[in-house]
Amino acid sequence: MTAxxxxxxVPCFNEAEAIxxxxxxxxxxxxxxxxxxxxxxxDDGSSDGTRLLLHGFAAADARVRYTAFSRNFGKEAAMLAGxxxxxxxxxxxxxxxLQHPPExxxxxxxxxxxxxxxxxxxxxRRGDGVLRNALTHTYYALVRRCMxxxxxxxxxxxxxxxRRAVDSVLLLPESNRxxxxxxxxxxxxxxxxxxxxxxxxxGQSKWGSRRLLNYGIDGLLSFNNRPLRLAIYTGFWVFxxxxxxxxxxxxxxALNGAETPGYxxxxxxxxxxxxxxxxxxxxxxxxxxxxxxxxKHRPPYVVRETSETCRxxxxxxxxxxxxxxxxxxxxxxxxxxxxxxFLLIGCVNTAVxxxxxxxxxxxxxxxxxxVVGFTVSVIGSFLLNxxxxxxxxxxxxxxxxYPLSSAVNLVASGVLLYLAVTGLGMDKNLAALAAGVLVxxxxxxxxxxxxxxxxxxxxxxxxxAGARPERSMSRSDSL
Ligand code: UDP
Ligand code: MG
Numbered sequence: 001m002t003a004x005x006x007x008x009x010v011p012c013f014n015e016a017e018a019i020x021x022x023x024x025x026x027x028x029x030x031x032x033x034x035x036x037x038x039x040x041x042x043d044d045g046s047s048d049g050t051r052l053l054l055h056g057f058a059a060a061d062a063r064v065r066y067t068a069f070s071r072n073f074g075k076e077a078a079m080l081a082g083x084x085x086x087x088x089x090x091x092x093x094x095x096x097x098l099q100h101p102p103e104x105x106x107x108x109x110x111x112x113x114x115x116x117x118x119x120x121x122x123x124x125r126r127g128d129g130v131l132r133n134a135l136t137h138t139y140y141a142l143v144r145r146c147m148x149x150x151x152x153x154x155x156x157x158x159x160x161x162x163r164r165a166v167d168s169v170l171l172l173p174e175s176n177r178x179x180x181x182x183x184x185x186x187x188x189x190x191x192x193x194x195x196x197x198x199x200x201x202x203g204q205s206k207w208g209s210r211r212l213l214n215y216g217i218d219g220l221l222s223f224n225n226r227p228l229r230l231a232i233y234t235g236f237w238v239f240x241x242x243x244x245x246x247x248x249x250x251x252x253x254a255l256n257g258a259e260t261p262g263y264x265x266x267x268x269x270x271x272x273x274x275x276x277x278x279x280x281x282x283x284x285x286x287x288x289x290x291x292x293x294x295x296k297h298r299p300p301y302v303v304r305e306t307s308e309t310c311r312x313x314x315x316x317x318x319x320x321x322x323x324x325x326x327x328x329x330x331x332x333x334x335x336x337x338x339x340x341x342f343l344l345i346g347c348v349n350t351a352v353x354x355x356x357x358x359x360x361x362x363x364x365x366x367x368x369x370x371v372v373g374f375t376v377s378v379i380g381s382f383l384l385n386x387x388x389x390x391x392x393x394x395x396x397x398x399x400x401x402y403p404l405s406s407a408v409n410l411v412a413s414g415v416l417l418y419l420a421v422t423g424l425g426m427d428k429n430l431a432a433l434a435a436g437v438l439v440x441x442x443x444x445x446x447x448x449x450x451x452x453x454x455x456x457x458x459x460x461x462x463x464x465a466g467a468r469p470e471r472s473m474s475r476s477d478s479l
Contacts (some may be wrong), residue, residue, distance in 0.1 A: 005036035005108065007091045009082030009201075011075050012054070013044040015096040019053050019201035022096050027061075029102040039064045040085040041096075044184035045304075058307035070311075071300040075176040076464040077301040079157060083166050092160045095473040097200040099123075100158040104195060104200070108160040117188035122155045123197040139161040139216060146220055153194060159183065175300050176290055178222040221286055228287065231280040238276060244267070247462035341389040342444045345381060353377040378403060382451075390451045 012019060023039075030037050041058075043051045054066040068079050077122065079093060090112050100121070109120040143151050157179055168186040169179075174178060215357065313402070328364040353373045360369035382402045386394040413435040420431035 003087040004038055005090065006033065006038075006105075007077065007088030008039045008040070008087035008105070009036070009086055009091055009093050011044055011082060012046065012050050012096045013072060013075070013076030013078070014046045014048045014050060016046070016048040016050045016053060016343060018200065018250040019050060020099045021202070022098050023057055025098065033106065036088075037063055038086070038088060040082050041066040042078040042082045042085070044075065044078040045069045055307070055310065066306045067306045068304045070304040073301040075157075076179055079417050080170075080177060081120070081302055081303075082281050083161075083170060086166065091163070091166050097202070099198055099200055101195065101198070101228065105160075107294055111191050112160050112291075116191045117165045118183065118190040119160040120155045120157055120190065120192040121195045122192050123158075124194055130374065134477050143220065143269060148179050151180050151184055151219070151391045156180070159291055162188070174222075175294055175298060176222060177300065178219050181219060181222050182306075213251075217286075220353065221290070227283045228404060231276075231283050234276055235280070236423035238273065247253055250372070257467045307400045338446055338448065339390045342385060342447065343440070345384045345389060346440075348384065349377040352365070352380050381447075385404050385447055390448060392451065394451070398451045398453070401445065401453065405443045405450055408446055409439050412442060413439040 007350075008030070010022075010026075015022070026039065026224075032038075039057075041054045043054055051068045052066075054068070057064045058066050062369075065085060067085055069078070069081070082093070083091065090109065092105055092108060094102070106201070107120065111119045127343050140151070165186060165188050166186075169182055172182055201456075207279075314342055314432075353376070356365075356373035356376050357369050361373055382399055386392055386398065415430075416435035416438060417431050420426040420434060422429055424431075426434070
């Protein structure tokens with residue numbers, strides 16, 4: 001029987017702005033609960049001083065322990081490390097940004113005393129946008145149909161687990177972890193109740209759109225093999241359709257004589273079949289990749305220090321000069337990567353423009369088709385460059401600024417073209433190419449400025465102190 005009644009496990013990544021308020025609030029809630037408590041923090045490779053703060057908490061209070069990773073391994077790894085550290089008869093898992101209210105802990109413990117092994121506070125969807133709500137509901141509908149375990153809308157990682165539930169979670173050896181599925185998979189008596197969703201106390205959410213999408217895919221693939229089954233069903237369906245079509249053709253030839261073979265039919269069949277084959281290969285590839293990943297038997301994280309191994313204050317962030325050098329190098333490689341992505345997206349958008357233009361040309365005047373095609377490609381370019389090139393959520397203000405980049409591109413390339421042809425006597429086609437090449441980096445910089453201006457630069461930890469945090473609601477929890 002463990003001497004600890006309760007362990008609170010808190011994964012933290014760059015939470016220096018929020019962690020002190022969180023810690024004070026948590027202590028004020030835990031104080032009346034008496035002895036036998038511990039708080040297990042996990043620093044998931046923060047670069048903003050979170051680790052130093054955790055060391056301070058542990059030095060001041062014997063009930064506080066921490067483990068710090070050598071780099072950022074992700075929230076799943078941090079939760080696993082926290083569960084491994086915990087020694088309590090009950091373990092509460094919660095975020096460090098006060099989106100999981102510590103005031104709910106007594107109620108969770110009360111329900112646990114009534115015999116429940118899992119107590120799950122479920123957040124409502126207050127404050128989420130309409131589009132976000134629709135996407136979330138669609139995702140859950142899909143998950144309910146596809147997954148072998150039940151994942152409830154609004155129930156995240158915030159929960160109380162009994163010791164036997166924690167031990168069962170720790171028995172699962174997989175390194176591709178999707179905790180929401182794992183918690184559901186272990187079973188035991190579970191109860192849930194609703195609480196009001198709230199915004200982060202400080203700092204920014206670490207879940208960008210791409211990370212969230214990957215997390216959603218992980219969730220879908222971790223707990224079922226239905227996508228593989230679906231690929232087989234689709235194959236069957238296409239095979240029998242093709243058979244029926246072949247029969248129909250034979251009957252048709254027998255009744256009406258031979259026709260000229262249809263080029264369009266052949267092409268459609270080839271394209272459809274290649275699409276299905278590629279999709280199937282992608283699904284199989286995902287599973288094979290996962291098997292490869294699991295077969296390597298890598299540990300899910302690497303520990304840098306713990307409260308037990310590090311009695312003296314740990315070294316802080318690197319000296320200002322070194323940090324600036326590192327940041328400059330990282331900034332340069334980020335710009336090169338962004339520029340490559342900008343160029344690729346430019347090609348995609350040209351194709352989109354041409355596709356829309358050629359299609360609409362049949363039904364409307366060519367100038368109107370040009371305007372629609374251009375508008376669609378600018379919107380597409382804005383969204384793709386926001387999400388992929390810069391890796392941020394698009395805003396209306398950025399959208400209004402964005403066409404400036406296209407306008408400057410048009411004017412500057414026109415001026416350069418004119419100077420090259422009339423001033424230098426260059427060939428017109430060559431001059432157009434040269435003007436385009438010269439102007440592209442400028443459009444890239446302008447497009448990036450339009451998307452990022454007025455936001456925190458780069459990683460959340462770079463945000464200047466006192467700057468207003470972007471509005472963000474819990475996101476990993478909403479999936
Ligand atoms: N977190 C973590 N590692 C990560 C990202 C997040 O340990 O790589 C922690 C983070 O510090 C917070 C919790 O996981 O305590 C939830 O993160 P966040 O608030 O960014 O997610 P959201 O609430 O937006 O889903
Ligand atoms: Mg949060």
